[in-house]
Amino acid sequence: MDLLALADFNLVARHGGFGKASRAAGRPKATLSRRVAELEASLELRLFERGARDLKLTEEGRALFERTGQLLTELDETATAIASGGHSPRGRLRISAPLLFSQTAMGKVAASFTLKYPEVRLEVTTEDRSVDMIEEAYDLVIRVNPAPDESLVGRIFLHDRLVVVASPDLTPPEDGSAIPVVVRGPAGQGDAWSMVTPTGKTKIAVNPVLSLSSLVMVRDAVRMGVGAARLPVSLISHDLATGTMVRWGDVEGSEIALWTLYPTRRLLSARVSAFLDHLKEAFPKGTPDELAAYVGR
Known part of the structure; x- marks a missing residue:
């Protein structure tokens, strides 16, 4: 198998087209097309599906790309390392x-x-x-x-775990009513949260009052006293240490x-x-x- 043709095939596959590969490598588009065609002829396989506007790998082309791409990179890195007399990452x-x-x-x-x-x-x-x-x-x-x-x-x-936390001004209701909570992602209906406390397992009814897309934003909302939340220990350990948040319990089965x-x-x-x-x-x-x-x- 022609390694130069194989390298050009990988270049085109990685960039998703002859034009993009040509611009990235500074090589003539016609040369890349010819080398890929020669590789297809030698293997008697079609490696790309050529549409009017796009280029997609065939099943055989994808298999060849997955199995040879990193090998070619390793060959290049090995040659570079030997030539430079060292093996430092680059x-x-x-x-x-x-x-x-x-x-x-x-x-x-x-x-x-x-x-x-x-x-x-x-x-x-x-x-x-x-x-x-x-x-x-x-x-x-x-x-x-x-x-x-x-x-x-x-x-x-790394290991982490989720805990239920809130500002000191918010306490779990004793009558079983729903507590306001801040959640990540779509709020939906409030299901009960299971917690593990020093006295055993318990559940609290929740009412999602705020939905945010980031746990960092959820933490900041809890600091403002909007509601309770389930957050990773690593994200709020400083708040727990300084008393800006209190820990109600561990979220059951929440090992991260x-x-x-x-x-x-x-x-x-x-x-x-x-x-x-x-x-x-x-x-x-x-x-x-x-x-x-x-x-x-």
């Missing part, structure tokens, strides 16, 4: 991270990593949705309690685990290994209080 590292972790900690994590590894070009995207690591060209994904995925491997680097994930089919690059080690150094114990202290420093 090149682009694309990471997808969840909203709350990005808002509270990722800026400091990313900045300290960049200072430590200046030859790595770190790109962090913030989103809570599931991403296709191959299709969207991510090297590493950070997710909260991810669903099992046989195509991914990873490790837990932050995972770093990457595809099993990829070789673990020096960049990814370095970032995983960096997270371990930042959070050696992986506890909620450790995250809170890191954010508060």
Whole structure:
């Protein structure tokens, strides 16, 4: 197989078209088209579906892209490392991270990593949705309690848990009436919240009075006394310590685990290994209080 043709195929697949690949690489569009056509002829397979306005990978093309893209990158990195006489991480590292972790900690994590590894070009995207690591060209994904995925491997680097908190002026009603609460996402009807307290399990009726899209905004609303909320310990530990919030109980079954994930089919690059080690150094114990202290420093 012609490695140059394979590299050009990966370039076109990664950018989603001959024109975009041509502009990104500074290569003639006709040359890329010819090399991909030669690769298709040698494999006797159609790798792209060519529409009037768009270009899509065929099933065979997607399989080839998924299995060869990172291998080509590793070959290039190995050659560069050998030529330079070292193995320090370098090149682009694309990471997808969840909203709350990005808002509270990722800026400091990313900045300290960049200072430590200046030859790595770190790109962090913030989103809570599931991403296709191959299709969207991510090297590493950070997710909260991810669903099992046989195509991914990873490790837990942080633990957290949800607790029910409120301002000191708000107390649980003794007559069982609904308490005003602030929620993340659509409010809907207020279902009872289950809590674990020092005296045992209990439930409180709730009335969602405010719906917000970010847990940071939910925390700020609770500070204003709007209502109670279910929030991660790491986000409100300072409020609990200073008395601006009080803790009513733990949310039952609310253990949170932050995972770093990457595809099993990829070789673990020096960049990814370095970032995983960096997270371990930042959070050696992986506890909620450790995250809170890191954010508060």
